[in-house]
């Protein structure tokens with residue numbers, strides 16, 4: 498798929514979910530490199546690849562998996578000594594990222610399943626491959642489990658979730674988002690995915706996640722977040738905030754109805770922030786951690802992010 502097609506599909510949400518966005522972006526970068534004519538000038542190749550990367554980065558602002566994946570693939574390309582080396586590094590890094598991202602999902606699924614006791618009822622929100630992977634793995638291990646899945650207005654990602662759960666013959670109850678608190682008494686634990694995790698262990702995920710986590714906290718039910726290490730955002734160490742995407746208001750209310758309500762304002766933020774105190778565990782491919790250890794993951798697994806931050810500080814000091 499071309500860079501433009503991939504970017505369009507991410508914007509239109511045909512490609513969605515933080516992990517998938519990252520993998521598809523990386524595979525589009527790899528394919529794009531193959532379409533560029535060989536010039537023998539490494540700087541031309543790098544410039545073309547940066548333009549392609551910028552196009553992808555401008556698609557959706559919240560899932561940090563996208564800039565992290567682009568950085569993982571592009572970082573060593575930028576210092577390549579010649580065009581052939583740059584092409585080889587890009588290909589290798591892209592393939593490595595896609596492979597390790599899938600492996601991470603498998604590992605998270607097994608660890609996540611270990612945290613789902615036999616006979617438990619799990620609530621999930623939105624459509625997360627990491628969260629669903631854990632539920633499906635628990636079922637594969639022979640555990641008798643049930644799921645409550647929310648609708649996820651306005652895009653109804655819950656329908657994709659219930660289709661997958663149904664395909665795996667997992668008994669599922671489908672509820673509207675506002676039924677989460679009422680239904681929490683039937684539930685033993687909540688499992689969701691993440692679009693970004695900040696240095697203080699807060700989790701950015703689909704709008705509504707924080708309400709569900711709050712209800713779970715009130716009802717003394719565990720909240721488990723499943724997230725690959727590339728969902729952690731090292732730049733939050735510097736105080737950079739995760740941008741919450743606002744999508745068109747007509748996803749919430751059709752324009753013709755809105756036009757008749759001149760005093761009504763519509764807002765459509767599509768992600769929210771769940772503070773660390775409402776999260777019991779974050780399961781990554783590197784192990785399950787309490788949210789306050791987010792910094793450790795950033796240091797150990799996204800070390801480049803910290804190196805870059807250090808360079809920024811050094812240049813600030815020089816200025």
Ligand SMILES: O=C(COP(=O)(O)O)[C@H](O)[C@H](O)COP(=O)(O)O
Nearest residue numbers: 513514515516625626627690691703
């Ligand atoms: O919030 C969403 C998707 O939002 P959208 O539908 O707006 O992209 C998912 O919970 C996370 O991206 C994690 O998904 P995964 O575990 O698959 O990476």
